[in-house]
Amino acid sequence: MTSSNQIVFDNVSKFYGDVLGINRVNVSIPPGITSLVGPNGSGKTTLMNLMTGLLQPTRGRIEVLGISPNDPERMFRELGYCTQFDSFPKGLTGYEFVYSYLRVYGCLHQEADDLAWRAIERVNLVEAAKRKIAGYSKGMRQRIKLAQSICHGPSVLVLDEPLNGLDPLARAETIALFRTLAADGMHVIISSHILHEVDAISDQVILLSNGYVIAEGEIHGVRSEMQEHPMQILIRCNKPSEVASQIFQKDYVVEAQIHRDGRGLLVRTRDADKFYLMLNQIAMNGVGIESVAPADDDVNSLYEYLIGPEESK
């Protein structure tokens, strides 16, 4: 994979006077959905603003698909950014908001009109498009911002808390839209506090804390590297006691708790791959296994282990 289809942060730091924004960030973001996860003030928005040229790095180099953020004329043909700022130019309707900025892109009237309506349709806001944004609900404002960020068909979509203010139906539709965009080969970079939704949609995560990247990569990959936190695996089976007695013979199994209903057990292991191999063997020896699922191989657990439960509140 070349840097021309990645978003590259090369030793990037940003200080606001004496206050640290982010420090020595080295990440390469491939296509797909990447989530930025971290508590408030961890540097998520700073990272996004640096990526889009709204902030200048104090140190380091940033490239988005091989383009510097200081070259807006090229970069914003490839990138759309739905910011967290819940503010709009005064007096505009939803349609005018999307249309007018498309004209600033250089689109002629007909093209801008077509693109604006297409984007508004994608976020299901056609009926309200001719109303003033000042009268929109929070969810509608969120959707019109999203429409504005995707209207020109970018290759990179940066979304700062895009699910904020959306009702459950709009959330599901928006997440489906992100999935479609990512499936088309787009980079979708999302920051969100809603960890279970991040978990459901992300191909990879970047965990930030106090301005530092503390982990990055695919969720499973990051989790498996965390040796100090044994992996938890949930097994539903007909003979949990027998399974427990067999697995305890292995040194990579740390703990096994049999469920109260006697129909399963929770295992903590330092080597999930070896454990799954052993479980195959146990199944072949006649134990009926209904299901096997990792219990802490998700963003929520990564967040808790790496950042801490206090900060996640």
Place this chain on the structure above:
Amino acid sequence: MLTNLRLAQIYAVLRLELKKTFFARRGIWVYLLAFSPVLLFGGHSLLMLKRGQPCDFGLDTNIFAGVFQVFYLRLAVFFGCLGIFMNLFRGEVLDKSLHYYFLTPIRREVLMAGKFLAGLLVAIATFCLSILLQFAAMYAHYDAATMQEYLFRGHGIWHLAAYLGVTALACIGYGSVFLAAGIFMRNPIIPAVTILVWEAANPFLPAILQKFSVIYYLKSLCPIDVASDIGPPFNLLTVTVDPISPAIAIPGLLVVATIVVLWAGRRIRTMEISYGTE
């Protein structure tokens, strides 16, 4: 091709600015300031008509010139341009909407050019329209023959053209200064006071420093010298220590404005969006 694109972008910015900024309630005070002399001169004419007494034409012409130099140019156009041009960027920072422009594929210098043109269009249209109305209001109580004599056989048309030209140049000069101030400074009061003091102190500055001032060029272009007709301290605002010819004043002011705009253009390339600290 690239030139066409940039022209299209400038046009789009101009359209958007006219739509969302200049017909907003925020700008009402600028229009009130711009058109306040119309009320003054209109009142004067009404009073004269009511009395049925002819007024001294020369005196009226000097009063018009005095109000133009002491109030209109120094205060109305100055603060009007402050309101219009400082808000081009500062207003958007306060509204937290500047980032929408910064997230479009437009060079920031081109964006600035579009905004500056939008500001100029509004400022020149407003202040020049006001001059025309002021002129009409001031001389409304004279009969048609007197006016024809003044306009077409005297210096009337030339004076009017000079006032319009000086006003347009003032918009360009102050517009460029306040555009740059809106990009560089967070608090508009600081540049406003600084520039006001600098412009007022112009007659006392060394010759070389006088040239870095908008009023230096404008005073030389005003059609009537009213310094001897106005008492202290206002006469200080109209005195021209070392008048220069229009052939130098006009290009000189345009050069100063261009330098300021280019300087602002360099600065805006690295301007950051940090609404949280406003």
